[in-house]
Amino acid sequence: MERQQVKNESITSRDVDFAQWYTDVCKKAELMDYSSVKGFIIYRPYGYAIWEQIQSYLDKKFKQTGHQNVYMPMVIPESLFNKEKEHVEGFAPETLIATQGGKEKLDERLIIRPTSEVLFCEHYAKIVSSYRDLPKKYNQWCSVVRWEKTTRPFLRGAEFLWQEGHTVHATESEARQETLTILDIYATLGKELMAVPFLQGRKTDKEKFAGAMETYGIEALMYDGKSLQSGTSHYFGTGFAEAFGISFQDRDNTLKPVHQTSWGVSTRLIGSLIMVHGDDNGLVLPPLVAPIQIVIVPIQMNKEGVLEHARALADELSAAGYRVHLDASDQTPGWKFAEYEMKGVPLRLEVGPRDIQNGIVVASTRHDHKKANWNRSEVVSSIPALFKEIHHEMYQKAVNHLQSHIFPVANIDELTKAVQSGYAKTMWCGQQACEDKVKELTSATARVLPFDQKPHAETCAICGKKATKVIYFAKAY
């Protein structure tokens, strides 16, 4: 009985109601909880710990590539916010605004940052004056507020955690290179840490960031066939620099505006981890991002020696650098099995009196539900290869799912069908009218213009005119 795998009935099946499954997992795996303000969630320890793994990975990469962390104010004076026209139009409808300080009405309304471009611009205008001051490559870890009507945990929230990088450069080519360097870091994060393959490419003018000349994005395909924009990297040209007066004396003694970028990923990435890897028993986490990598469940805990044996195993694994949790609570083993399956812990080790006698440990892997007996003496040495294998298998499964859900389409009917379950790889004339038409007819949107622009047909799948671009359409979160 004790060792039987218990199907978790407390969550909806993915194929019955995917949206409900998602919310169930968010709550039951204790990733988050709702607060009393709509759209503002509580990042519970287990959810926050996933974010900490992502942070730690990215922060190291950012620093290795010459970025420095800073912290800017969380409020923006309304007049400053209004300085760049396109930008303010993009964000103004969804801002939270403070109007009162202590007992007094504020002289100027303060916008709770929805993003910090204008704050960085104002600061850069003060501290940049010579080519010697360039580049400046700053990043900040913070939360931002977007006053959204419809919210979903991690995917769209009134407040979310993110990093926002903001850089200024002497030349266009250097700034453009920065934008792509960061996109590559994001894609590598997906591949190396999250076991999530991202589609990469450029955004259309319609979909790009408010104020950007070029936006690049990473997109991941969810289990339900929808795409999740998981990060963006923008090249601003000199637009902000001219609006905010960020210029520098170059080596040739002329005054030039800087070339600027910004880029960010957020706690949305947790959403993609859930929806790419999760199954009907809950979360499934790849080992590197998992807050608990190994859970140890003692069987017949009251029998002499069992708990001591389990503790020794936990200590040994901790000492080897793994994130281990020994659950010595008075819950039943069955309850514990379901609990840590729900939480997506990659590896479960069970030890009971007979196992101890036989010198073995029962090892179960979360992603493939396999069980095996390991020699107790080989536990620690088995793990590096196992974790590599788990990561590889999860990544490969996600790659297969992605690749088998990219459908080259020749006309609007095929496109409409394709976006029911994945990406419509579409030849496009480049006109926004056709992009608009796709959205109107299918509710799918342009996700990216992939870097690989090899055409598979000559005419636009929407209007039939000459095609100039390869583009991916999909329904999106």
Add this chain to the structure above:
Amino acid sequence: MERQQVKNESITSRDVDFAQWYTDVCKKAELMDYSSVKGFIIYRPYGYAIWEQIQSYLDKKFKQTGHQNVYMPMVIPESLFNKEKEHVEGFAPETLIATQGGKEKLDERLIIRPTSEVLFCEHYAKIVSSYRDLPKKYNQWCSVVRWEKTTRPFLRGAEFLWQEGHTVHATESEARQETLTILDIYATLGKELMAVPFLQGRKTDKEKFAGAMETYGIEALMYDGKSLQSGTSHYFGTGFAEAFGISFQDRDNTLKPVHQTSWGVSTRLIGSLIMVHGDDNGLVLPPLVAPIQIVIVPIQMNKEGVLEHARALADELSAAGYRVHLDASDQTPGWKFAEYEMKGVPLRLEVGPRDIQNGIVVASTRHDHKKANWNRSEVVSSIPALFKEIHHEMYQKAVNHLQSHIFPVANIDELTKAVQSGYAKTMWCGQQACEDKVKELTSATARVLPFDQKPHAETCAICGKKATKVIYFAKAY
């Protein structure tokens, strides 16, 4: 010429105008800058990097002692904020309030968190129901907003960065122990990382936190003889638990309220680093907290081989795990010397053509302005002992300064004199009237009731009645 130490004339001397010296150092060492909203500062890379060292140290200690990180919303509905009477009275006058979301006026005003007790309480009330759920020991890293009239960089700001821990326990003794465990972690942070000795003790009822039964604090003595409250740890009893309904079914099947704590340190700690260790040339940082531990300044950089030699040295030191900066910019060595002195870099290494020929490196230590020739081959191996020595000397100097500025006083005249330059160690009757009188006459306030309560007289230094307590008074930031 090149090797001459340049007195930095760009900052005021400490003894001429300490407040101006402080602001000069904050700005010139590039720790911060002002934003366009009063009291909201920009944490520049060098200042933020100090905070990252403090974070990294504390985060590890918190996790080792069983704490978990979470993230709560940055806004608090006004009705929730008003639930605990003393607490709201303490904070309401200095809150920033949002009243507008998008185009609409909010149904309920939202307070930008000045501290998050009520948010944790609301969450704990939802997730705690059994003794099995206890203790919960949560911490969060975030910024908070206090709408202060008078602000100073790091010391008192409209927005500052901090950590706030919030824990709930089954018993009073466990909660009280938690409060002291954290106080000890803070004190150890001072001693081990910052080389700052803290006075520790309990706060008087007048000075304790709004809503707390007991507040403990750490205080540091600044160069100018004022005390800086650098961290606090509170025991709340069951007051919040009763206001918010946080109760649990105990093993004996009765329903009990939890016992609660909260505690925090902030970017104020950067202020104490500046004012405890700084000198007339700028910042002086102990090695463990310094963002740059070693700066390498090449001399006659254009001479063949100099830059290569400097790079090899930098690489070797980086590989050994040190935070090294090679300044290969086209500024003069004199400029660089002043710059990194201003930034308080503990160790400067110079290499010029003659040094290379002689197989030496010129090493200068920031805290004592000493210079020595080191054999090139012994550089890396010399540093561990040197850094230990620097840390020890800086700590000992601060301890001596502290101890020589604690003055046992017998009456109000002696007290008045003592608080001109440090702490008045005072016998006190325990009446708030006397505490008030000290403030009125001297502007000094009660800092702590030290744990060591050994009396040095029998009567209250203020009123002459029977003394029951030892207390430290000082002027404070």
